[in-house]
Amino acid sequence: MPTSLTYCLHQILAMQGITKPIKNAVRAVAFLLEEMESYAMAELIRDTVNIQLSTLAEDMQLLTTDVREKIDNNLGDKITDLDKNMDRINRVIDKLEKAGTNAPSAGRGGNPAQANYTQGTRTYVEALVTPPPHADPKLVAKEGIRARQHMLEGIGEDSKLRGMDDIQIKDKLNKITRELGLEGRGIRTVTRQRLGGLLIEMADDHVARWMKEETNVKRFCEAVGTNVTFRKRIYNLIAYNVPITMEPENDNHIKEIHETNQLEPRTIKVARWVKPIARRSITQRTAHLILSYTDIHAANRALVNGLSICHRRVTIEKIRKEPIRCLKCQQWNHYAKECIADHDTCGNCAEHHRTNQCQDHTKKRCASCNSTDHASWSRECPIFRQKVDECNKRNPENGLQFFPSDEPWTWTPRRDDNTGKSRQEYLDTNTSRRQPNGNENCEPEGAHRNRDVQEPTAWGDTWAGNNYNDFYV
Numbered sequence: 001m002p003t004s005l006t007y008c009l010h011q012i013l014a015m016q017g018i019t020k021p022i023k024n025a026v027r028a029v030a031f032l033l034e035e036m037e038s039y040a041m042a043e044l045i046r047d048t049v050n051i052q053l054s055t056l057a058e059d060m061q062l063l064t065t066d067v068r069e070k071i072d073n074n075l076g077d078k079i080t081d082l083d084k085n086m087d088r089i090n091r092v093i094d095k096l097e098k099a100g101t102n103a104p105s106a107g108r109g110g111n112p113a114q115a116n117y118t119q120g121t122r123t124y125v126e127a128l129v130t131p132p133p134h135a136d137p138k139l140v141a142k143e144g145i146r147a148r149q150h151m152l153e154g155i156g157e158d159s160k161l162r163g164m165d166d167i168q169i170k171d172k173l174n175k176i177t178r179e180l181g182l183e184g185r186g187i188r189t190v191t192r193q194r195l196g197g198l199l200i201e202m203a204d205d206h207v208a209r210w211m212k213e214e215t216n217v218k219r220f221c222e223a224v225g226t227n228v229t230f231r232k233r234i235y236n237l238i239a240y241n242v243p244i245t246m247e248p249e250n251d252n253h254i255k256e257i258h259e260t261n262q263l264e265p266r267t268i269k270v271a272r273w274v275k276p277i278a279r280r281s282i283t284q285r286t287a288h289l290i291l292s293y294t295d296i297h298a299a300n301r302a303l304v305n306g307l308s309i310c311h312r313r314v315t316i317e318k319i320r321k322e323p324i325r326c327l328k329c330q331q332w333n334h335y336a337k338e339c340i341a342d343h344d345t346c347g348n349c350a351e352h353h354r355t356n357q358c359q360d361h362t363k364k365r366c367a368s369c370n371s372t373d374h375a376s377w378s379r380e381c382p383i384f385r386q387k388v389d390e391c392n393k394r395n396p397e398n399g400l401q402f403f404p405s406d407e408p409w410t411w412t413p414r415r416d417d418n419t420g421k422s423r424q425e426y427l428d429t430n431t432s433r434r435q436p437n438g439n440e441n442c443e444p445e446g447a448h449r450n451r452d453v454q455e456p457t458a459w460g461d462t463w464a465g466n467n468y469n470d471f472y473v
């Protein structure tokens, strides 16, 4: 409408006889009309935009609601599927557990600390080792062999076995097992040991289980000779920060540890301090103690729960196999007794004399890497670190937290701390070969004393495939 009015007014202005004042008045009205026109247009645009925007908002709202409903439905379906699958998995796990060894296990996701251990009631007719599916096959094989091995001891000087070679002894022992009613492949190998023992390996798990039955063990030993027994395997643990009031040689103290920690009698065969008492500082109140266990399950339980010793809760770690350093030549993987070097090499200064005859304890040279920053016994020596890596490769059980057994949880890998070294690696775990982190300026006293008789000990290596050390403390 304003458009047509403005048009009319312009027509009037063009007419004849219109005076100037009238022209001006008509122009003013036309100008006002034009203003009204743009205002009306702006209103129109605003209304249109408003309408469009609210339509868009409604559309968006509808779309969002729709998408949310769709997601909700989909998620609901997925959760139902997941529940069904979880039920199925749980049923499979239950079946597997029932079909398992029936050994008292920690249960699915269970805490071994709460496992129902009943010491002394474990039957011998169990799986020898029960590794989880992801376990290192080499380690499984090695532990399988270890579980089939027994150490026979007490074979007298007058025994007929003394004059026989390993094959003859094996045939003789197999004759005995056959007479006792063992069917199958019997004993696979017999290896005579340095301290007079006989390491026998059963051919398979079936015969190994037979040989674990106490009545069979008794009859077999009696048939081999009087006083012949099976030596128990040793599991070495280190107890950290034990009060020094504890006396390892005192039977009453050992008995008290058994009672406090509910251990079967004689579970701990030997206890000894890591470091000689003479090397303690005056202010020292606690020290590290080595405990040699005869029961794998008790040893693993100590690793999980710790022990209570002299009214103090102490943490326990497994003692791992470490490289052997010869105390005569300071080189690796043999003992002084077997050393073929023609002269002594000093563990401090690497010169040609015995370590205990070293004149200058401030002078250091490493016989392995030739560094003058550290002595041959240093645990920081790069060659030593390399030997530790090699040793770990040869002994994959070093990578486990526990002693691997028929309980799957005992195959749990070791957790490395941030430094990549365990606590044990900072400690002198062996008085004759180890050195605490550089605080001492000479090798431990025990090393000098033991130089002539250095030989395998419980914490020694099982290099050359000899499991000798698991049996002797």
Ligand SMILES: [Zn+2]
Residues within 6 Å of the ligand: 326, 327, 328, 329, 330, 331, 334, 335, 336, 338, 339, 340, 341
């Ligand atoms: Zn040597």
Ligand SMILES: [Zn+2]
Residues within 6 Å of the ligand: 346, 347, 348, 349, 350, 351, 353, 354, 355, 357, 358, 359, 360
């Ligand atoms: Zn020297």
Ligand SMILES: [Zn+2]
Residues within 6 Å of the ligand: 366, 367, 368, 369, 370, 371, 374, 375, 376, 381, 382, 383, 384
């Ligand atoms: Zn070195």
